[in-house]
Amino acid sequence: MNKSIFIKTCYIPIISFLLVGCASRGQVPPAPNSMASKIIFLNELPTMNIYDLRMVPVNNFLVVEADIIHNDDVDSILKTAPWFATLPVLVVGSAVQPLFSTKAPSDSIQYRFQWQDKNGMRVGSEENWKILNFSPSQAQHIKGIATSQYAVDFKIELKSNY
Amino acid sequence: MMTNHINIFSLSIVLTAMLGVTGCASNRPAFSAGNVAYGDTKAAETLTNEIGLTDFQIMAETMTTSLLTSPLIASSKQKPTITIADIKNKTSEHIDTRAIALKIRTQLSKSQVVRFMGDKADEKHALTELQRQEQSGRYSASKSVKMGNAEGAKYSLYGEITSIVKRAEDVKNIDYILNLTLEDLDSSEIVWTEEKEIRKTSERSLF
Numbered sequence: 560m561n562k563s564i565f566i567k568t569c570y571i572p573i574i575s576f577l578l579v580g581c582a583s584r585g586q587v588p589p590a591p592n593s594m595a596s597k598i599i600f601l602n603e604l605p606t607m608n609i610y611d612l613r614m615v616p617v618n619n620f621l622v623v624e625a626d627i628i629h630n631d632d633v634d635s636i637l638k639t640a641p642w643f644a645t646l647p648v649l650v651v652g653s654a655v656q657p658l659f660s661t662k663a664p665s666d667s668i669q670y671r672f673q674w675q676d677k678n679g680m681r682v683g684s685e686e687n688w689k690i691l692n693f694s695p696s697q698a699q700h701i702k703g704i705a706t707s708q709y710a711v712d713f714k715i716e717l718k719s720n721y
Numbered sequence: 722m723m724t725n726h727i728n729i730f731s732l733s734i735v736l737t738a739m740l741g742v743t744g745c746a747s748n749r750p751a752f753s754a755g756n757v758a759y760g761d762t763k764a765a766e767t768l769t770n771e772i773g774l775t776d777f778q779i780m781a782e783t784m785t786t787s788l789l790t791s792p793l794i795a796s797s798k799q800k801p802t803i804t805i806a807d808i809k810n811k812t813s814e815h816i817d818t819r820a821i822a823l824k825i826r827t828q829l830s831k832s833q834v835v836r837f838m839g840d841k842a843d844e845k846h847a848l849t850e851l852q853r854q855e856q857s858g859r860y861s862a863s864k865s866v867k868m869g870n871a872e873g874a875k876y877s878l879y880g881e882i883t884s885i886v887k888r889a890e891d892v893k894n895i896d897y898i899l900n901l902t903l904e905d906l907d908s909s910e911i912v913w914t915e916e917k918e919i920r921k922t923s924e925r926s927l928f
Contacts, residue, residue: 617790618834669765683831687763687778704786706832720765 599673601718607668607693614713621705623672623713627691628698666693667720672703674710682710690720770895770923772816780899780917781824785832787915788903794834803829803903804874805840812884812897821882821899838874847871876912877904891925 589595594612611626671686683706691699703713751758760766766775788794793801805826808818819842829835839847854865880901887894896918903913 618794620786620789620832622790671763684828685763686782687775688765689779690765704790706782706785706789706828708832708834 597714599714599716601716610698617704619708621674621710621713623703623715625701625715626698627701628693667691668693669718669720670701671716672705673714673716674705674707675712675714676709677711679712682707688718770893770921771814772812772897776897776919776921777821777824779919780821781828783917784825784899784901784915785828788829788913789832789834791913793903793912800834800836801876802836802838802872802874803876803878804838806877806879808879808899808901809881811881813886814884816882818882822878825878825901838872873906875906877906878902879904893923893925895921897921 594609597612598609608628609625610628611624613624615622668691669688670691671688673686674682676682686703689701691701693699701715703715705713762774763778764775766773805822808822810816810818826837830837851866851868854860855868878901880899882897882899884898885896897920898916898918900916901914902911904910905912
């Protein structure tokens, strides 16, 4: 067989397969500076609602706070606090079914903050992972503080605790 | 009849061993060749309920971020000078509290908004080096460091770590409380204080 034909017949399908593979995994990138653009998922998570994300400098150090609630608890919260529906909400995790059994006392995730300078480069040492347990009907609050004054932006990394 | 008993006995031993192996496997890191594996030091380590690196990291991070966002830093025209006094270990465990103190010092130093002066442990090294430079006769008097020029810290950082242990049937609960204080050595005013609580719960394994 001619070598160039062999290359075309073997490599083109492989390259096409890889491209299709990439395309099927691809999602619409979040808008810059949107709430979604600040979150990085490392694996499947229980379905959660991040309904508030705040960033403010204190003593020139960036302070970030996020409020998170488990998806199962949204309906019960809406009954007592209808204003909750007006908040901008980012639903994350496996949206169809909660990942973990309802028999579990609480779902649990791990998170940490990444801090970036004005050029998008990481600032400071890598943070350690922190565990966040979800108790039923309880919103959780996470807070991160940059330890360098060069940090001007952030990302929150989330992963399952299991 | 006897053979049946032996078979059931053997089967139960095999099943027990299999369950034991599976139980142990869940917390084990992946070993490649040999019996050594590198782990992620930033991962939440839950091998036992004793205090570990993850707890040190959480404590240091809480203390550092709290101090950096405190009014003391906002109101200081110059970088505050701090020395580490002592973190007392009031738990029943052996805890290297100096390791916690050094973690806090490292993180605060990297922030570049405070200055650390040598503490008691550092002073031993400094004095040894000063004496060596003065007494060896090798160094020029004008180009070696002099005794009596060190700058004293304005603030002293000290604290203690305590623990509360509770047991109920197969469950053991340990609460660690780290409390730190920053004192103005001139006025003896407590200018900053913070505490961090960590609860660790463990269940006695069947195997």
